Amino acid sequence: MMEQKYYRWMLAPALLLLTAFIYVPVIRGGVMAFQNYNLFDMNDLRFIGFQNFVSVITDKNINFFQILWNTAVWLFGSLFFQFVLGFGLALLLRKPFLGRGIYTAFVFYGWALSGFAIGLTWSWLFNGQFGLVNDLLMRVGILNSPIGFLSNPNLAMISVIIPNIWYGVPFFGIMLLAALQSVPNELYEAATLDGAGSIRKFVSVTVPYVKPTIVSSILLRTMWIVNFPDIIYAMTNGGPVNKTNILATQMINKVFKEYDYGQGSAFGLIIMVLLFAYAVIYLRLTEKDGGENL
Amino acid sequence: MKKLRPFSFGRFILLALYLLGAILPLYWIMVTSLKGPKEIYTMPLRYIPSPITFASYAKLFSFSSFSLYFRNSLVISLVSSLFAMMISVLSGFALSRIKRRKMKGVLQLALYFTQTIPTFILMVPLFTIFSKLGFVDSKAALMVVYVSTVIAFCTIMSKGFFDRIPVSLEEAARIDGCSMFQSLFRVVLPITRPGMAAIFCFAFINIWNELFLAVMLLMSDKNMTVPVALNSFISKAGISWDVMSAGIVIALLPTMIVFGFGQKYIVAGLTEGSVKG
Numbered sequence: 001m002m003e004q005k006y007y008r009w010m011l012a013p014a015l016l017l018l019t020a021f022i023y024v025p026v027i028r029g030g031v032m033a034f035q036n037y038n039l040f041d042m043n044d045l046r047f048i049g050f051q052n053f054v055s056v057i058t059d060k061n062i063n064f065f066q067i068l069w070n071t072a073v074w075l076f077g078s079l080f081f082q083f084v085l086g087f088g089l090a091l092l093l094r095k096p097f098l099g100r101g102i103y104t105a106f107v108f109y110g111w112a113l114s115g116f117a118i119g120l121t122w123s124w125l126f127n128g129q130f131g132l133v134n135d136l137l138m139r140v141g142i143l144n145s146p147i148g149f150l151s152n153p154n155l156a157m158i159s160v161i162i163p164n165i166w167y168g169v170p171f172f173g174i175m176l177l178a179a180l181q182s183v184p185n186e187l188y189e190a191a192t193l194d195g196a197g198s199i200r201k202f203v204s205v206t207v208p209y210v211k212p213t214i215v216s217s218i219l220l221r222t223m224w225i226v227n228f229p230d231i232i233y234a235m236t237n238g239g240p241v242n243k244t245n246i247l248a249t250q251m252i253n254k255v256f257k258e259y260d261y262g263q264g265s266a267f268g269l270i271i272m273v274l275l276f277a278y279a280v281i282y283l284r285l286t287e288k289d290g291g292e293n294l
Numbered sequence: 295m296k297k298l299r300p301f302s303f304g305r306f307i308l309l310a311l312y313l314l315g316a317i318l319p320l321y322w323i324m325v326t327s328l329k330g331p332k333e334i335y336t337m338p339l340r341y342i343p344s345p346i347t348f349a350s351y352a353k354l355f356s357f358s359s360f361s362l363y364f365r366n367s368l369v370i371s372l373v374s375s376l377f378a379m380m381i382s383v384l385s386g387f388a389l390s391r392i393k394r395r396k397m398k399g400v401l402q403l404a405l406y407f408t409q410t411i412p413t414f415i416l417m418v419p420l421f422t423i424f425s426k427l428g429f430v431d432s433k434a435a436l437m438v439v440y441v442s443t444v445i446a447f448c449t450i451m452s453k454g455f456f457d458r459i460p461v462s463l464e465e466a467a468r469i470d471g472c473s474m475f476q477s478l479f480r481v482v483l484p485i486t487r488p489g490m491a492a493i494f495c496f497a498f499i500n501i502w503n504e505l506f507l508a509v510m511l512l513m514s515d516k517n518m519t520v521p522v523a524l525n526s527f528i529s530k531a532g533i534s535w536d537v538m539s540a541g542i543v544i545a546l547l548p549t550m551i552v553f554g555f556g557q558k559y560i561v562a563g564l565t566e567g568s569v570k571g
Binding site for chain 2: 021
């Protein structure tokens with residue numbers, strides 16, 4: 001059993017780093033949510049119970065429930081289309097064709113790009129005067145004069161969700177393509193012998209087989225979308241009039257603009273608790289249907 | 295005998311649309327960066343720049359210390375990903391070979407749990423910890439943090455690669471008189487080279503793209519990374535899109551190149567890491 005001792009030493013560096021720079025800070029952040037912790041007011045550092053949460057929820061300037069609603073719209077709007085388009089892409093790529101390797105490289109590379117830079121790129125595409133989207137819509141004749149997608153309260157949320165869909169399709173494409181390719185061919189052959197058509201095959205063979213991947217990748221993506229302020233931060237930073245403000249961007253603003261680390265941490269804790277509750281309910285609901293435990 | 299079926303027309307159209315959608319935004323930012331400032335702000339827009347000019351890039355590098363920011367980003371990303379790769383080779387190997395079931399389960403759960411923690415939740419506590427330790431505005435501190443943020447997933451990936459290599463291989467080497475480390479480094483590692491490459495690419499991409507921790511932990515101009523620099527361009531009243539587009543292209547290129555080279559392995563590693571959970 002000499003090895004077991006070696007293994008402990010081999011795990012030590014990784015575990016040490018995770019403890020010191022992930023786990024301890026997370027706990028520290030949880031504690032800060034209950035403290036009066038403002039960079040402008042560092043002499044008055046003390047525990048204040050749930051005061052930060054009360055201030056955050058009753059803040060007249062931001063309307064907490066609007067932020068919650070925005071977060072839900074941002075999440076489900078992005079998730080639905082990321083999944084549907086990603087699944088579609090994976091299905092298109094399942095059977096080999098000439099040049100598939102290069103093609104997949106081009107449709108998947110969005111995964112590797114910086115969310116912040118992608119946000120900036122799209123804010124240029126949606127630019128209210130010289131943006132490509134305005135130009136295209138005017139050429140086609142849908143618009144007569146350019147409109148400010150990002151400054152219009154009714155269009156802003158859609159305009160930040162579209163880049164997020166663009167950004168997330170490759171993830172689902174990668175995950176689901178791998179799952180589709182692992183479906184044994186015999187299953188399809190058997191279904192064909194039974195006289196199943198292609199829609200029937202999709203519903204009764206493909207979907208059940210890739211279901212565990214669907215369940216786990218949707219959960220991973222949900223957490224990721226809620227925790228992903230980069231695109232909104234780059235495009236609207238929550239504006240106009242809070243229309244695109246989600247929990248994550250509000251937390252960033254609390255920290256970067258107001259230096260209120262206590263309230264910022266309160267937002268962080270709220271996000272984590274909500275996501276945890278979501279994960280528990282989600283896994284409970286999908287468990288019976290053969291969903292894979294994460 | 296399977297035959298390669300020709301494209302159906304519908305499938306071809308759909309594939310073309312996906313490709314167009316994937317490329318258009320990137321094409322547009324590239325084209326913008328190659329236009330002159332006048333051409334950028336003239337409607338109707340020109341879809342192919344004429345003449346092509348690198349004036350935006352010249353301006354970007356002269357009006358800010360962008361070459362310094364680029365070097366910072368490159369050094370920080372390369373060094374941290376290298377460390378992340380080395381550390382996760384050890385931890386992934388140990389996790390894959392460890393025999394005690396319970397311990398293995400607990401360790402894996404601890405690794406997966408970190409995947410639910412958004413990095414920006416860490417920025418405030420990390421800032422207070424480092425300022426107490428006197429490591430404010432330190433690139434070294436940021437690198438340590440970056441290694442920590444990617445190490446969990448790197449370990450999961452690396453374990454997946456080692457799982458596929460039969461233990462009998464090491465046992466044979468051990469019988470031939472190799473120590474455990476010798477069998478790891480001389481026998482096992484050479485086979486998993488593609489896996490190591492995937493881990494490195496994954497770490498590099500994530501670290502190169504990180505913004506919020508860098509904004510929080512770095513202060514002085516001389517330490518800025520590329521995303522932090524782009525962020526500071528926004529705050530300077532009104533973005534001038536010639537310089538901005540050049541900066542964005544430079545921010546996007548390195549990870550595009552890394553993904554281009556490592557795509558096959560990254561995809562294998564990603565699916566290994568999260569599907570098999």
